[in-house]
Structures are given as structure tokens and as C-alpha cells.
Amino acid sequence: MTQLSSHQKQLLLDYCLGLTSQSETAEAETLVSSNPQAAQLASTFKSALHPLEAVQPQSCPDELAVKTIERVSSARTSELRLQDLLATEQSRAAGAERWFWPDWGKRLATAAAFMVVGSILITVFGTVHSYVRHSAIRQRCQMGMHEIWRGLDQYNADYGALPAVASVAGAPWWKIGDQSENGHSNTRALWLLVALQYVEPSSFVCPGSPRGKAVVLDTCHSPEYRDFPGREYVTYSFRIRCDKGQDSRLICRKILMADLNPLFEDLPRDHSKSLDLRLTKELLTRNSINHNRRGQNILCGDGRVEFVRRRRVGIAEDDIFTLQDRDVYHGTEVPSCATDAFLAP
Numbered sequence: 001m002t003q004l005s006s007h008q009k010q011l012l013l014d015y016c017l018g019l020t021s022q023s024e025t026a027e028a029e030t031l032v033s034s035n036p037q038a039a040q041l042a043s044t045f046k047s048a049l050h051p052l053e054a055v056q057p058q059s060c061p062d063e064l065a066v067k068t069i070e071r072v073s074s075a076r077t078s079e080l081r082l083q084d085l086l087a088t089e090q091s092r093a094a095g096a097e098r099w100f101w102p103d104w105g106k107r108l109a110t111a112a113a114f115m116v117v118g119s120i121l122i123t124v125f126g127t128v129h130s131y132v133r134h135s136a137i138r139q140r141c142q143m144g145m146h147e148i149w150r151g152l153d154q155y156n157a158d159y160g161a162l163p164a165v166a167s168v169a170g171a172p173w174w175k176i177g178d179q180s181e182n183g184h185s186n187t188r189a190l191w192l193l194v195a196l197q198y199v200e201p202s203s204f205v206c207p208g209s210p211r212g213k214a215v216v217l218d219t220c221h222s223p224e225y226r227d228f229p230g231r232e233y234v235t236y237s238f239r240i241r242c243d244k245g246q247d248s249r250l251i252c253r254k255i256l257m258a259d260l261n262p263l264f265e266d267l268p269r270d271h272s273k274s275l276d277l278r279l280t281k282e283l284l285t286r287n288s289i290n291h292n293r294r295g296q297n298i299l300c301g302d303g304r305v306e307f308v309r310r311r312r313v314g315i316a317e318d319d320i321f322t323l324q325d326r327d328v329y330h331g332t333e334v335p336s337c338a339t340d341a342f343l344a345p
Contacts, residue, residue, distance in 0.1 A: 004037055012038060016045035134291065137208040141290065141297050142305040144203040145236075145257065148190075149303045151199035152256070155192070163192040173240055174264060174331035174345040175271045177230040183271075186344060187234050188227045195225070201233065206259055206290040206297075209235035235290060237261040237321070237343040242335040255313065255341050259288035259296035261321045263329070264345035275331035279322070287311065314341075 004012075008031060014020045015028035031038045155163055165188045173186035193199040194215070202214035212235040215228070228234045238257045263283055268275060287309070288296040295309035298320065311319050318324075320341045323333055335342045 004035070004041065008038065009041065012042050013045055016042060134208075134294070138291060138297065138307050140207045141259070142307070144206065145297060145299040145305045146303065147203040148193070148199055148236075148257065149299055149305075151193045151203075153303070155196070155198050163189045165189050165192070170332050172275070172331045173334075174267050174275055176228055176234065176267070176345065178271050179224060179226050181226075183226065185227055186238055186240055190234070190238060191225070191227050194228075204228070204234040204236060206235045208290045208292070209260065210289065211235075231267060235260050237264070237345060240334055240342050240344055242338050242340065254301045255320055255343065256299045256301055258298040258320055258343050259290040261344050262286040262288055262293075263321055265289055267345060275329065277329040279327045279329075284319075284322070 011020070011024060011028050012031070015025060020028060028042075032042050033039070152162060165184075167184050171184040173184070175183060176185045176187050178185060190204070194201050194204070200214075205212035205214050211232050213232055215233050236257050237260055239255065263277060263279075287293045290296065291307075295307055296311075297305055297307050298313065299305050311321050313320060316339070318339070318341050320343050323329075323335060323342050324340045326333060331345070333342075
């Protein structure tokens with residue numbers, strides 16, 4: 001049996017990748033049907049490439065394309081200027097030293113070309129590496145949110161409602177880590193998922209958070225804990241129920257949680273102190289710190305996780321990090337209606 005040529009092997013690889021033209025596709029299919037070795041090689045290629053079908057394609061960010069085009073344009077301008085300079089120097093009378101200019105001119109042009117190309121590649125690769133790294137962090141964050149949703153879904157199936165703890169009207173929701181018997185925070189209900197082993201504690205820490213860490217597993221089930229030990233152990237914000245009652249079931253259109261609310265990044269560690277936060281223009285436009293202010297992941301009641309670059313979501317464009325018609329926060333406020341999504345702290 002005749003061995004496949006390098007051209008035929010390359011044709012089969014391009015065919016399996018979907019990169020062939022119509023004529024090349026026909027040629028590859030004829031080769032596969034008539035040559036057992038080609039058929040086996042094509043089958044091997046398809047098996048190796050099969051896992052890539054599960055990868056979701058992501059569009060190149062606009063800022064990367066713009067920066068790349070600007071860098072290429074700048075590099076082209078610099079190259080043209082260098083060529084003009086070399087042409088001027090080569091045409092200038094140099095007396096006895098004229099003999100080395102042609103050779104050195106070529107060397108300088110080559111070196112300059114390498115420098116230009118190198119600077120472009122360094123910038124592009126650096127930008128691409130940063131984009132890939134942040135994209136991987138966002139995906140890991142989404143995986144953690146999916147784990148939390150699965151825990152909520154299982155808890156809801158077991159108890160017929162979402163996790164909740166008793167509270168009184170006007171109780172503060174910002175005192176994370178207060179382990180006193182009468183203490184309260186918006187994360188106490190979520191701690192039940194950890195205490196009852198529905199969710200691993202590490203899932204409550206976004207990998208992009210600059211100061212998060214997971215609860216030590218040896219201590220997470222200690223009876224002395226009624227809440228997460230501190231803010232650094234839970235770097236997400238969760239929906240606060242409205243004061244007129246709210247369905248405790250999982251409802252697909254509701255946003256259950258999101259990356260850390262940028263309004264409440266720095267809370268008083270002394271729970272005896274009061275919280276007094278006034279909105280500013282900067283606070284109203286700031287995204288979560290978890291992903292370098294580029295946006296935030298949100299988890300909906302149907303388990304869907306989405307990365308959004310704006311805080312206003314939905315048809316009504318409701319700001320998920322603020323209450324409607326409120327500019328001052330003392331840590332006890334709740335939404336006045338079920339349509340006002342408020343995720344805190």
C-alpha cells in the first residue's frame with residue numbers, strides 16, 4: 001500500500017479542521033473513500049479534535065483589535081521613516097568610507113525590522129495573554145457559581161424553599177462574620193449550604209478576588225459558626241428579599257447573586273460601629289472588583305451564569321447593586337418591591 005504523501009496528510013488535517021475549499025473537500029473525501037490508510041488517519045484526526053467541539057468560541061475584544069491595528073500602523077510608519085533615513089544616508093557622498101554603507105545599511109534595516117516586529121509581537125502576545133488569563137478567571141468564577149446554584153437547587157428540593165434564617169425588621173445585613181446568637185447578615189442563610197455540606201466553602205470565593213480565601217475545611221462545620229468567619233471568606237453578593245414578602249422558590253428570571261457589590265467592598269470590621277454610605281457618581285458606575293472592574297458574573301434562578309459589563313440588567317435596566325430611589329445606606333435597607341433586585345453586601 002502506497003504511503004501517504006505530506007501533501008495528502010496536510011489535506012486530511014485541513015479537511016478535519018474544516019479549512020478546505022470545495023474542490024479540496026471533494027479531493028479529501030475521495031482519498032478517504034479509496035485509501036484505508038487515509039481513512040484511518042482522518043478518523044484519528046477527528047477523534048483528537050472532538051473535545052474542541054465543546055469549547056465555546058469567544059469573540060476578540062474590541063480593545064485588542066484596536067490596539068493591534070494602532071500598533072501595526074505605528075510600526076509601519078516607523079519602518080517607512082527608517083527606510084527614508086537609510087536611503088538618504090546611502091545616497092550621501094562618504095569618500096573612502098562609502099564601501100561599507102550598503103552592507104551596514106542592510107544590516108540596520110534588518111535589525112530595525114526585527115525590532116519593529118518584536119515590539120508588535122510583545123504587545124500583542126501580552127494583550128492576548130492578559131485576555132486569556134482574565135477569561136479563564138471569569139470561567140472559574142462561573143463554575144463556582146454553578147456549584148452554589150446546584151447546592152441551592154438540592155436544598156430547595158429537600159426543604160421546599162431556599163435557605164433562610166430568622167430575622168427581625170431592620171436587622172443589619174452587612175455584619176458578615178458576627179457569630180453572636182442574635183447576630184444577622186445577608187450571608188447567614190448561605191452559610192447553611194456550607195454547614196449542611198451542600199456546597200464546598202471554596203465555591204464562595206471568586207478566583208479573581210484580590211483578598212478572598214476559602215474556609216479551612218477542618219473548621220467549617222464547627223458549631224460555633226453561624227455565619228462565614230469574615231468578608232474574605234465570601235466574595236459574592238446575594239439578593240436581599242423585599243419587605244413585602246417574596247417567593248422563596250427558585251425562579252428563573254430572578255438574579256440570585258453576583259460578584260462582590262462595589263458599594264460595600266470596605267465594611268467596618270467592628271460590628272459595633274454603624275454603616276453610613278452615600279452614593280457618588282463614581283460608585284454608581286463602578287463594576288465589581290472581582291474582575292478588575294471589567295464587569296461581573298451574575299447567577300439567575302435557572303442556573304444560568306452570565307458575564308455582564310454593565311450593572312443595569314434586564315428589560316427595565318435595574319441596577320443590581322443599588323436600591324431604587326435611595327442615595328444613603330445604613331445596612332438595614334431592603335427593596336420595596338420584588339422587581340427591585342438588590343444584591344448585597
